[in-house]
Amino acid sequence: MTAEIAIQARNVSHQFGEAGEARHVQALLDTSIDVARGELLCLIGPSGCGKSTLLNVMGGLVTPTTGSVTVAGKPVRGPMPRDLAFVFQESALFPWNTVFENIVVGMTFQGVAKSEREDRARRALRAVSLEQFAEHYPGQLSGGMRQRASLARALSLETGILLMDEPFGALDEQTRMVLGEDLSVLLSRSQKTIVFVTHSLGEAVFLADRVAVFSARPGTIKQVIAVDEPHPRKPSFMTAPKFHALRDQLYGLLHDEIRKAMAESGQTRRRYDDVANGADA
């Protein structure tokens, strides 16, 4: 694949708080990676390893302490709503709007012409098979449907890049599998670049073209593994020997890092998670 670079991260380091302060945390240390256009790159690693931080840095939500990121050739200095769209783990749908209204609002923010909004919204809902629930409120939907609605909102923005932060993390395994298959189908139909943060080894191998494995905190990319399998991936891929081999390889790389992360004090990790999730934004 001719590698046209969609996202380029160079020597990104990020810390929360000043050195010496009680809440100081070195989230990322000197991380670099290129994301090719049209590929699905998974970021995986133990808790607190900075994968979400890297995603936020790529998306312009966090300015890194050092290092830089370029998206589609442009340096990232803040949110770039025309180039990238986020899907978060927590439902970021506005509870006071219906699903349809939520999608329209996103386009209002981005600056889409009024006349186009409704059509785009309907198309996005069709893409995730949620047309029947357009007039429902998020509170009336299951977790899986909410995340599909969040995905629809991101799709309606018609960006080249999707940044997904553990979007299926709060869902049960069966829903995860089905949504993962749908995502794979979507990927094969569009040319979108996706950066996908996950905890799940199986999910990473099933979805990704490449998997970037993080070390424990202070996080940096330990190794990048390629998954050579075309999209759309069938459920049968999950029983293939290649799948298991890759999964084992991932586990081998992660095992020690996970232990290391668990040995750290729970308190520091919790504070880091609060800060990383924007509580202090």
Place this chain on the structure above:
Amino acid sequence: MAVTRTATNVSAPGGGPQLRRFLQRHPGVMRLGVVLVIFIIWEIAARFLMDPDFISPPSVVFTSFGDLFTTEGVLSALGVTLYELAIAFVISVAIGVGVGLAVGLSRFAHKSFMPIVLLLYGLPQITILPIFILLFGINAPSKIAFGVSHGMFPIMISVAAGVQNIKPILLTSARSMGAGRWHILRYVIFPTMIPSLFAGMRLGMTGVLLGVLLAELYVSTAGIGYFTSVFTQNLQPTKLIGLVSLLATMAIVLNEVVRRAEVHYARWRD
């Protein structure tokens, strides 16, 4: 933790098993019954046991409403009071939302000014009622001002609290989609604030009612206060009870309107 009633299900009194069962299934009906009993006691006491110079039975009050309305100035006084309530409420909401947003949106402003707001809210404002009258006169402006002074605080406090409780993920998400300050205010902050606003407005309406009516009662040379004073001094309990009942009804209706609005607009929040 299951917090359930520890009380036993004692059956309702009443003759005959049919009636009993009906009343048991409809406590609301029993409630009306209780209210009716109170009215009956009032009727009997006022008619036979007490001095008619000082109290009137409800039957007389009810049938004499016509006299009350034809008494010169009563209807317009009631109208003016309603007008004062409306204006005071609107102003309270305006100030309450304005200050509430300003204080709630900034963590620093909240920490600095909220204690002052709470302190002012807790003071017995009735002590400065004479000052309001001296400042604003004996007519509508002073009543409105006193009403605003009571009604704006609960709204301020509720709005500030509502805004403080925005889920950060919603702000992050909006930012990531390119929302500017105005967009965030209009599409995220404002809708979040609505349920708290309506809860605050319910308390605010109670406050406005208190403020306006207190001021009205205090000023015995004009408005409602004039009539309560006149009816008391001229020993006209029928008219006095009628007037007070009308005011009470006004208060109940206004409270109920705001309460219904709150239920309606906070639908999505559960």
Place this chain on the structure above:
Amino acid sequence: MSIRARMPRERGLWSRIVQLTFLAALLLLWTMATTEWGVSHILLPRPLSVWHEFVDIIGSGEFLPDLRVTLGELAAAFAISFTLGTTLGYLISRSSYWIKVFEPLFAGIYSIPIILFLPLYVMLFGLGPASKIALGATISFFPIVLSTIVGFGYVDRTLVTAARSMGASDVQMFRYVLFPAALPVILAGLRMGFTVALLSVIGSETIASLAGLGHRIVNLAENMEMARMFGYIAFVVAIAVLLNTLVSRLEARGRWQ
């Protein structure tokens, strides 16, 4: 959107500074208005004058008879509402049916400003302390009875079942389970009742009375003795704050959660 201070500790200090500056600025405005900007002393007395009057009020003991009247009315009103409210509340709480009947009724009545009925009370009881006591008792009855109903009526069933399984008698049940469980809620209701009784008493003294602190303030206003009136207002506010703090402390002592 928030002004992030360098360190969280400093943020607390800065808020304090802002508050003090705000209050100092108000005081300055007040002084300037009455001395430099020529706001009439009939409307707004000078801060210094108010202070002198305040000191005089306390020093001369002039406040004593009025204070005695007001506190007396308050005590009587609260005693009545306390007794009636807790007793009735307990009795109602014994039956979930009667709770359903009375709780919405009481809550509904409480939502309107009952002080509205003051003219009726004055008609029945006259301008003396009796009407203030009666109205104060009426108004403070509601938060007390409601909190008593809720406190006793909604005790965790698990606790009651456990006690019953261990053989607790009705008296023991009340003493060791119901009462301690209900206490925090009831105390909160009592505090609310006390606050509301105080406001009611002062309020009714302001509107229709011959004695008491509320009446004194109105009297001074009518005689245009502004500085002294402000002094008394400050005094009443101080008393209110003192009493409320006392009652809050008492409430906190009774709380286990």
